[in-house]
Amino acid sequence: MEKNLKRMATMQRMQVTGLNLFYKKGYYNTSVDDILKELSLSKGAFYYHFDSKEDFFVQIIEQLVVRKVYSMLIEPIEGHENTLELITNCFEDALETAVHNELDYGFLLNNFINEFNGRNPEIMKHLNEILRIWEVTLVSAIQRGKFNGHIDRHVDAEGVAVYLMSSFIGIRTLMVETAPSARKYRFMSQLRQYFKSIESRAENQPNDTIY
Amino acid sequence: MEKNLKRMATMQRMQVTGLNLFYKKGYYNTSVDDILKELSLSKGAFYYHFDSKEDFFVQIIEQLVVRKVYSMLIEPIEGHENTLELITNCFEDALETAVHNELDYGFLLNNFINEFNGRNPEIMKHLNEILRIWEVTLVSAIQRGKFNGHIDRHVDAEGVAVYLMSSFIGIRTLMVETAPSARKYRFMSQLRQYFKSIESRAENQPNDTIY
DNA sequence: AATGAAACCGACCAACAGGTCGGATTACTA
DNA sequence: TAGTAATCCGACCTGTTGGTCGGTTTCATT
Structure with missing residues (x-):
């Protein structure tokens, strides 16, 4: 249970800034890299947690x-x-x-x-x-x-x-x-x-x- | 005056299908090529008539x-x-x-x-x-x-x-x-x-x- | 300290974007 | 019919996209 804590935290961080950017710039006009840059995270981290955009x-x-x-x-x-x-x-x-x-x-x-x-x-x-x-x-x-x-x-x-x-x-x-x-x-x-x-x-x- | 006739016709054709596609798929999600394909026209024709997307x-x-x-x-x-x-x-x-x-x-x-x-x-x-x-x-x-x-x-x-x-x-x-x-x-x-x-x-x- | 799984890195890829440009067609004019 | 301007072609360029993957770091467990 507690193992998932970091996982959940990272995923939520991504989701929150993801939603903000999608809301601000639109889904198709926001790249995965845009989100990652804001979080100082890498592509690898993203596709480790999510299957696709x-x-x-x-x-x-x-x-x-x-x-x-x-x-x-x-x-x-x-x-x-x-x-x-x-x-x-x-x-x-x-x-x-x-x-x-x-x-x-x-x-x-x-x-x-x-x-x-x-x-x-x-x-x-x-x-x-x-x-x-x-x-x-x-x-x-x-x-x-x-x-x-x-x-x-x-x-x-x-x-x-x-x-x-x-x-x-x-x-x-x-x-x-x-x-x-x-x-x-x-x-x-x-x-x-x-x-x-x-x-x-x-x-x-x-x-x-x-x- | 009559010289512009063809020009106007082509431009309008582009605009009409452009609007349809922009309306259907969104501006950012519609490429210039998408519009051109539908009209069987080329990039050259597009950028001859318009400065930019x-x-x-x-x-x-x-x-x-x-x-x-x-x-x-x-x-x-x-x-x-x-x-x-x-x-x-x-x-x-x-x-x-x-x-x-x-x-x-x-x-x-x-x-x-x-x-x-x-x-x-x-x-x-x-x-x-x-x-x-x-x-x-x-x-x-x-x-x-x-x-x-x-x-x-x-x-x-x-x-x-x-x-x-x-x-x-x-x-x-x-x-x-x-x-x-x-x-x-x-x-x-x-x-x-x-x-x-x-x-x-x-x-x-x-x-x-x-x- | 050793180990192995979870989490993360970042170079890389193919597809596609907007835009350029030299040349080929077409059409009007003389 | 020759010439010239308007129109159009499509290969090409540069940058960006979503997604992959082999490898490294982090961290709890033993």
């Missing part, structure tokens, strides 16, 4: 990307309170992080999906899987909201989920390079506006105490 | 991408009728085209922005410029709507524009590979829902004849 990236997805998406977009909306509020805060936090991130290149998933779509089905499978989990999480959050009475019973949970994902993916692209903070603010305002339109009507009036 | 791409943006965005997203919403309806129809058409496009790789602008962001400022300048024009067009459409009385006077035009762009960019990513038609339908439903929430109140009631 592709295998390396798949492991990055499974080890790092999945976790990132989980902690950023999945777990924050798994509570049982007012789900619209949960989602609002979740998006707010995620976008705020992006604003303060000095080097922002947009939504990780979006970038990679665009890069691999139609080119690498194997990797696309992994990326789509993450999207699917996000979607499922959102759908069940909306349904919880409907059950809780926070969301109007007539709204289409799947529709709302798709709409939310779309807008989030898009705003992350729009926030790179051009007025991220202002755009975040405008986006959040309109998101709240939209949420108001799918809230249960009783929510807006004082006569919602149905106990 | 980058120059080639810039010209593609100016000649083809700009026009595409214009005819697809700008011109359709420049009318003076109910602008929310114009935008709805515009998005509907654009997404429908995407659904029927056998090989769809997402929103052209989004793909390229993700690929060049942080890597090629020169090209990013051109892409951001197109985004800006789209934004301006949307903003003035919303303002026209407010003036017309179709849109509530209190809504933030810039906010709506950003929200619309975001959602469109995002849905185009979500429509690749996974249930494009269903997602398009859900998206459009929610877009209409959102639009209802920014319509002028009088619009929803029969007592809106203010003449």
Whole structure:
């Protein structure tokens, strides 16, 4: 068990800087040597731990990307309170992080999906899987909201989920390079506006105490 | 004038297949030879007409991408009728085209922005410029709507524009590979829902004849 | 101290990238 | 039809890519 410690450490070091570079420069535009140079490691070390560049990236997805998406977009909306509020805060936090991130290149998933779509089905499978989990999480959050009475019973949970994902993916692209903070603010305002339109009507009036 | 005819024809042929390949495989992942092979042309012909691969791409943006965005997203919403309806129809058409496009790789602008962001400022300048024009067009459409009385006077035009762009960019990513038609339908439903929430109140009631 | 496995090094390879260039074709003009 | 300019060809150059491999270092165990 403890033998693997060094192995794990090296692999993780590679994966972390690998993800950073892939995110910054793109997968196809980042060479294995680029990553190795940053780590002062050799080709031998790399191919000792990973079968290929592709295998390396798949492991990055499974080890790092999945976790990132989980902690950023999945777990924050798994509570049982007012789900619209949960989602609002979740998006707010995620976008705020992006604003303060000095080097922002947009939504990780979006970038990679665009890069691999139609080119690498194997990797696309992994990326789509993450999207699917996000979607499922959102759908069940909306349904919880409907059950809780926070969301109007007539709204289409799947529709709302798709709409939310779309807008989030898009705003992350729009926030790179051009007025991220202002755009975040405008986006959040309109998101709240939209949420108001799918809230249960009783929510807006004082006569919602149905106990 | 007529001398340039052949020149123009060849250049355009190169640009058209160039754009297709760049869209399909990405800029960095498409070699000049790839394009030339498809056209049965030689390196010499390419570098006779274009200074470099980058120059080639810039010209593609100016000649083809700009026009595409214009005819697809700008011109359709420049009318003076109910602008929310114009935008709805515009998005509907654009997404429908995407659904029927056998090989769809997402929103052209989004793909390229993700690929060049942080890597090629020169090209990013051109892409951001197109985004800006789209934004301006949307903003003035919303303002026209407010003036017309179709849109509530209190809504933030810039906010709506950003929200619309975001959602469109995002849905185009979500429509690749996974249930494009269903997602398009859900998206459009929610877009209409959102639009209802920014319509002028009088619009929803029969007592809106203010003449 | 000896040993053997795990971890790492770095020279090397074939394939391919963008770009050059001297020459061959083609097409227009006189 | 001769000549000249526009167009195109394709061998070639230099640098980079993902990947290989024989060898060296590191380190726990005996």
